[in-house]
Amino acid sequence: MSTIRQAAVEMLKDVLENKNFFSEVKTKQSQISSQDSAFANMLILTTFRHLVFIKKVLKKFVKKKLPATAVSGQYALFLGTAEILYLNTPDYAVINSYVEITKHLADKYVAGFVNAVLRNICKQKEELKKEETNEFFPPEFFHILNQDYGKKTIQKIQSAAMLEPKLDITVKSDAAHWAEVLGGKLLPSDTIRLENNGKITELSGYADGAWWVQDFAAALAVKALPDIKNKNVLDMCAAPGGKTAQLINKGAKVTALDISAPRLQKLQENLQRLHFEADVVCADALEYIKTYKGTPYDAVLLDAPCSATGTIRRHPELVHIKRLKDVEKQAELQKEILHETPKILKTGGTLIYCTCSISKLEGEKQIAAFLEANPDFKIVPITSEELCGDNYLAEIITEQGFIRTLPQHLADFGGTDSFFVARLKKEA
């Protein structure tokens, strides 16, 4: 157990100091067996979900600023406090493990300090649990949201985003049948929602390629692209291919482009499992557009690289590592790609622009600037009816006809990621 916890200390440090996604950091950790992986996930994700309160607790017990050499001790304290307050690990196990780890990663002096702090937290844990503030967002993340949302909305986002998400899948066909086979709930737009436990690869239909993992909100972008059977569609930032699969499933002839070779490798594996085919191109979207000599596409899907701040339910570390300047940087890149896209889209063609960002800089505001610069493009409003045959999804459609999901939407089913989709038409 203490090997996993030591790996957890190292991973936490890597995420927070190098601003890496936890999922990326985890793939580098060879010490963790697949059996231990579930515990490591739970420990680290719980720590990120409660880190704001954990830091407040530690402030009570750590009065001096720790020297740089004691930094491993600080990460051990984050994880140890999470175990005491949220995972109900026996006190002696928490104290012994993190003291040993700190001896190994720092020195005896820091280990003694970790020992003293964890002992004090154990003594007061019942009172501390009552003081829990359920705050998820540190001030820097609040600052990102504050650009676009009022305090009440941010409060709702925070409460909903802190909850552990379920597992959503998209099926090729016969969603009601698969919902029954897998024991899942059928969401209004035919996504199936499963309890997030067990191995995905062992579920019925996975090996045969009957479905793929895709959040409810992420699946909406392609649903807003009607009548693409036999049409040429460019999926401009395609990997790992969730939306590519949807496009092919709708009968389109798809060119799947992405700048990242390893991510395209993943896309190829996914398409192979699903028995789907696409033209796969590894290129920078900007270069591709500049040198493109073929027939303009009937439709372009731009699922632009973004801050991923809409996925904080699944990636709670993002609230601790993303800053407004990261959002602004991504918005610049999106703008560059988006503003070149008209060159490869035919007149009368449809452009779907989407991001998994909660920031309007990467969504609504990005589209407003694009429309100003490209008056030949018009918004084609998306409706709840076309997404689900009724008005069940009215709460996620904005006045302008964009999709804007927030974590508190779809509350009856357990919430959703935040996502933005705009549908535009290039007119003559």
Ligand SMILES: C[S@@+](CC[C@H](N)C(=O)[O-])C[C@H]1O[C@@H](n2cnc3c(N)ncnc32)[C@H](O)[C@@H]1O
């Ligand atoms: C949001 S992800 C795409 C997710 C994908 N559409 C799906 O549904 O599975 C954004 C993708 O943009 C790619 N990307 C980033 N910069 C790019 C560029 N300049 N040209 C092409 N692709 C780029 C990234 O490698 C990443 O795979």
